[in-house]
Amino acid sequence: MRTTAPVLLITGAGRGIGAATARLAAQRGWDVAVNYARDAGAAEAVASEVRAAGRRAITVAADVADEAAVLAMFERVDGELGRLSGLVNNAGIVDRQARLDEMTMARWQRMWAVNISSSLLCAREAVRRMSRRHGGAGGAIVNLGSVAARLGSPNLYIDYAVSKGAIDTFTHGLALEVAAEGIRVNAVRPGLIDTDIHATSGDRGRPQAAAGLIPMQRPGGADEVATAIVWLLSAEASYTTGAILDVGGGR
Numbered sequence: 001m002r003t004t005a006p007v008l009l010i011t012g013a014g015r016g017i018g019a020a021t022a023r024l025a026a027q028r029g030w031d032v033a034v035n036y037a038r039d040a041g042a043a044e045a046v047a048s049e050v051r052a053a054g055r056r057a058i059t060v061a062a063d064v065a066d067e068a069a070v071l072a073m074f075e076r077v078d079g080e081l082g083r084l085s086g087l088v089n090n091a092g093i094v095d096r097q098a099r100l101d102e103m104t105m106a107r108w109q110r111m112w113a114v115n116i117s118s119s120l121l122c123a124r125e126a127v128r129r130m131s132r133r134h135g136g137a138g139g140a141i142v143n144l145g146s147v148a149a150r151l152g153s154p155n156l157y158i159d160y161a162v163s164k165g166a167i168d169t170f171t172h173g174l175a176l177e178v179a180a181e182g183i184r185v186n187a188v189r190p191g192l193i194d195t196d197i198h199a200t201s202g203d204r205g206r207p208q209a210a211a212g213l214i215p216m217q218r219p220g221g222a223d224e225v226a227t228a229i230v231w232l233l234s235a236e237a238s239y240t241t242g243a244i245l246d247v248g249g250g251r
Contacts, residue, residue, distance in 0.1 A: 191248025
């Protein structure tokens, strides 16, 4: 086993796309910090799989919408794994299906905090560590958007679509801001992916039920999204920045 490896932090990595990304990144040679909000057991299971692949792993509990918690998380990564080389802004939430005129301000504030502010906050700390302007060696950031940003999600969760539209804009702007400092910034926009996030919206079976809306006639899998994320992190994507890659089965 190599004694040194690039260090990757994945937010919301205890389940779904984040967990799949952690497993694949470990297979491709990354040491991984597995962030989670509540389920320590699930996060430790992912970390165990990373270690089984011969790489180092730590689990870090943090609400990524809380600045103090994020600062402490990055300090732990610094101290236990070393200088950061990659960040995947994967943590995100959805809410119950509703029309705009049925939503509350409290719902929107939490949505913006978790889906938008946390990505800016984590990216800020990553830039402070990776940018050549700050003495870093460069690195890569991958943000998780959604094809909902294009579709708008009417009658479902238009607020979620709005939050993911913001991620598109953020990805483009930050990519331009730090391109000359050795940092690449890209985004992956999943479509209907078969993960348990749909249970939060009250429709656990939505990916299968909506398969007819997808040109490929099936929902995607978390591993299929992880493949795109890990490619964007890799040296194979060395001339790719500011890109937004749809992984949505053609939708």
